[in-house]
Amino acid sequence: MPYLQIVYASRPFGFDAGTLIDILFKARAKNARADVTGCLICRDDIYLQLLEGPAENVTRIYKKIREDDRHVEVTQLVRHGVPERMFGAWAMRDDPVQSWMWSREEIDAGAVNTATSDEVLAIFQRLAQEASEPAG
Numbered sequence: 001m002p003y004l005q006i007v008y009a010s011r012p013f014g015f016d017a018g019t020l021i022d023i024l025f026k027a028r029a030k031n032a033r034a035d036v037t038g039c040l041i042c043r044d045d046i047y048l049q050l051l052e053g054p055a056e057n058v059t060r061i062y063k064k065i066r067e068d069d070r071h072v073e074v075t076q077l078v079r080h081g082v083p084e085r086m087f088g089a090w091a092m093r094d095d096p097v098q099s100w101m102w103s104r105e106e107i108d109a110g111a112v113n114t115a116t117s118d119e120v121l122a123i124f125q126r127l128a129q130e131a132s133e134p135a136g
Ligand SMILES: Cc1cc2nc3c(=O)[nH]c(=O)nc-3n(C[C@H](O)[C@H](O)[C@H](O)COP(=O)(O)O)c2cc1C
Pocket: 023, 026, 027, 028, 030, 031, 040, 047, 049, 051, 061, 064, 065, 066, 067, 068, 070, 071, 092
């Protein structure tokens, strides 16, 4: 499999618009250089991020991310090889609030720990599909 795909969930620490802009701005520049793509779902109660690309680069960037003190409880949910990317056109797509995703109550009740990898990947598959449909 040519690409490694990782999904993790974490709890934002010090979440605000400025923090998010800074994370995304730097992430996009670094990911583009490393041929890494993906999607970051960002709410004040959860980050859910998919990273994909050459295994070595994804592993290196994920290690950096785990050490970042702007979030806590980083939990890896998926790690597998894939034949093709889900977010090939995005250095890091971002999506704010997903009303159809887990609610705050579900997250508090431990949705992150009980979800299967298929359920987690389905969230991103839906986003990737929405993003590829023409607007309007
Ligand atoms: C939720 C979250 C998502 C992040 N996503 C990425 C990313 O996709 N790519 C990346 O290079 N850094 C990402 N970062 C930032 C890294 O943790 C780190 O700050 C960045 O790579 C800069 O590292 P450096 O200062 O050592 O160059 C993310 C941080 C957080 C908190």
